[in-house]
Amino acid sequence: MFDLHVHAAPDIVERFDDDVDTVARYAAAGFTGCVLKAHYESTVGRAAAAARTQGIAVYGGLALNQHVGGLNPSAVAAALASGARVIWFPTADSHTQASAGLPRLCGVRAGLSTHTYALPPVDPTTEARVREIVALIAEADAVLATGHISTDEVAWLLPVARAAGVRRMLLTHPSYTVPAMSAARAREFTELGACAEITTFQLLHQDSVDAAALAAFAREVGLDRVVLTSDAGQVDSPSAPDALRLLVERLVAEGLDRGAVEACAAELPYRLTVN
Numbered sequence: 703m704f705d706l707h708v709h710a711a712p713d714i715v716e717r718f719d720d721d722v723d724t725v726a727r728y729a730a731a732g733f734t735g736c737v738l739k740a741h742y743e744s745t746v747g748r749a750a751a752a753a754r755t756q757g758i759a760v761y762g763g764l765a766l767n768q769h770v771g772g773l774n775p776s777a778v779a780a781a782l783a784s785g786a787r788v789i790w791f792p793t794a795d796s797h798t799q800a801s802a803g804l805p806r807l808c809g810v811r812a813g814l815s816t817h818t819y820a821l822p823p824v825d826p827t828t829e830a831r832v833r834e835i836v837a838l839i840a841e842a843d844a845v846l847a848t849g850h851i852s853t854d855e856v857a858w859l860l861p862v863a864r865a866a867g868v869r870r871m872l873l874t875h876p877s878y879t880v881p882a883m884s885a886a887r888a889r890e891f892t893e894l895g896a897c898a899e900i901t902t903f904q905l906l907h908q909d910s911v912d913a914a915a916l917a918a919f920a921r922e923v924g925l926d927r928v929v930l931t932s933d934a935g936q937v938d939s940p941s942a943p944d945a946l947r948l949l950v951e952r953l954v955a956e957g958l959d960r961g962a963v964e965a966c967a968a969e970l971p972y973r974l975t976v977n
């Protein structure tokens with residue numbers, strides 16, 4: 703298996719494990735690799751250091767939040783030149799996160815900026831910067847992940863990315879609270895070449911979501927376009943490998959084909975990230 707989305711310490715909140723222990727757990731569990739994600743730090747150098755400790759693939763990336771000035775092409779260029787495989791559009795500092803009342807950096811201490819970021823059509827003034835970022839992702843053949851931006855912004859972004867030559871596109875947990883995208887819209891976006899992510903975090907922590915709802919979403923999108931990830935790292939979630947295995951088992955128990963579901967947590971995310 704290959705987990706395209708896991709959080710580890712150090713972070714602005716407490717995490718289940720640090721980078722090295724997270725990677726050791728994947729290696730012990732027979733995983734081929736993972737992508738370390740952080741909302742407020744590049745994981746590129748961290749992934750390279752953690753990869754040295756085990757014989758599995760470990761990749762990093764960059765989320766475009768306040769710590770890099772949001773939609774900042776220079777930050778993206780630096781991350782990609784250093785080996786980033788995934789660029790997440792704004793996550794915890796997306797305008798959707800603020801509207802939904804979900805955790806942000808500004809909640810960590812008083813007085814920090816509450817600025818949020820948006821793409822066209824929500825904030826048309828960012829178009830030139832977003833196009834520059836998209837061109838950099840295309841040139842590096844890296845993964846464009848939509849982050850927490852709204853469905854309207856995704857609908858604007860994906861055709862732009864495709865036209866610019868981006869081959870690897872991931873709808874970041876589309877059925878999560880942010881962006882709360884319908885399966886029908888997600889399916890539409892898969893027709894533009896994107897994959898749709900479903901996470902164990904949703905199964906364990908998203909209000910009014912259960913395995914049946916996630917299985918229905920996966921069915922409607924089509925299992926050939928679904929990527930299963932743990933999004934683990936919370937202190938009250940299982941270890942990341944256990945979390946991803948749990949999601950697989952719960953979806954299989956809902957009647958989805960085991961071989962197809964297992965591919966969504968192995969070949970599909972690996973292919974999307976690497977080759």
Ligand SMILES: [Zn+2]
Nearest residue numbers: 707709739933
């Ligand atoms: Zn996450």
